[in-house]
Amino acid sequence: MERSYNLRSPAVKRLMKEAQELSSATYEYAARPLEDNLFEWHFTFRGPKESDFDGGVYHGRIILPPEYPMKPPSIMLLNANGRFELNKKICLSISGYHPESWQPSWSIRTAILAIIGFMPTKGEGAIGALDYTADERKVLARKSHAFTCNTCGLVKDLLPSEAEHPEITDAESKDLELAKQITFGSPKNEKKKSDESDEKIAETNSDVTPGVSNPSEQDGVRMRSTVTAPSTTPPPPRRRQINQSNDSSTMLIVLLAVAIAILFLRRLDKSYNVSSLLADYL
């Protein structure tokens, strides 16, 4: 590192630690900071086995924000792969597109493992995602061996060959677990989904208690209401009402069952005049 860094800065200490941790390449991936910039890294990884990318070697760039690890890295790929657009920030909950869900305990390795994990998944119109055919991807996987990065050279030489397959470390396997938690896709869609299910719950809720629903109950149904619009009597925390999204479908089923039962009883009533019998009985 030629540039001098503020060694008191936790971001610098952390990145140096990460560089140390990732200093030796594994069979699947390798990553290192640029010689003159600790906040820009290049990484290389093999396409996952038994996928269209099997045999491919892919190369990308990671830009760390000055606030790292408080804010997420931005990640982009540099050679054609048919899954992610080139030179465009990849949209993962772990990358710069979703700063609201990045966790500071994630690391560059978590991010790389997440990218590898997402290679075989569907793009589904997310930013920077491509849905090339299997054949096109296989052709690109073969071509990837010839790719040379201006900074790093022939990228296929950056990873050790199968013969010298290093073992997975404990820290690495923990990161693999973490990488599985990472979601993929546009936050706008996610948000819509949760809003929809919330609306459903609100509907079922008011169906059950017509005219009784008070404002605080409605608040309870809306997400995060206590944070953005605190009520005048904050304590104690509310117990959850009918809030789990699973509950909304359960509620619908119960409502339908009740409706069917009522129709059935009415029918019975017409044929046997149960209600007058009941009235007599009571």
Add this chain to the structure above:
Amino acid sequence: MAEHNSNKQNDQEYLSAMPNQEFDQAVTTMQNNIQTEIAASSALVGRKEEISRLKAEYSDDDSPYQQKIKELCKLYSHVRKTRGDGNCFFRAFGFGYLEVMLHNKKDYSKFQENANGTFKKLMSLNYPAFTVEDFFENFMSLVNSIGEKTTLEELTQSFVDEGLSNYFVVYLRLIASCQLQIDADFYQNFIDSGKSVVEFCKTEVEPMYQESDHIHIIALTSALGASVRVAYMDRGGEQLIFHDFPEDCEPTLHLLYKPGHYDILYPR
């Protein structure tokens, strides 16, 4: 962050007219702009100010607030502001607690002991030692410095330094998250968004800049054996409302809550 509300509607119109593809980027840019604006106008942890200075923040005929500020003035002598960046509860708690413990050795050793135990708990939940260790060490070195005759000035220096201060906040968030997960059966009842405790922790506790709710306060105070009183000041009702975490405690730290924000209070 009330000053941003006026722009909110325009922003929403602007966003809804936008194709999906550009939406995320626009939101990110907007959030960054707001954060930069806030950062420029206030320190992470401000100076200790006379409590009466709060009066000037509301117009004289704003009787609900002026009434409550009068009440505050009777109980508290000073206030210390924190930056409204979504981390304000954790930062106010962190600074406020350590500040009190500069002169409170009895509570300090208990706090230090509880703090020391948190790393093992996080490891038992399978957190990556590699990164969590980093936060823990930074956290403990600040906590330990309190026992080593550090001055208020040095403590303030650490808390206005963006890197150190945020590292401390990250670890407090991890402590809260850990407590929520260890006692998940209990806390699940308070999560009203349909998320599981783990999901809630991953999306609303551990990420920086996510605002805090009661559940965060309950989890953090119980993990550290800390006691906090929060004075709630908003437009509703005639009087201030106080809430102690845990209930029936003798509070070590006092915080002031105004909708969406926490500051530190100093009792008379």
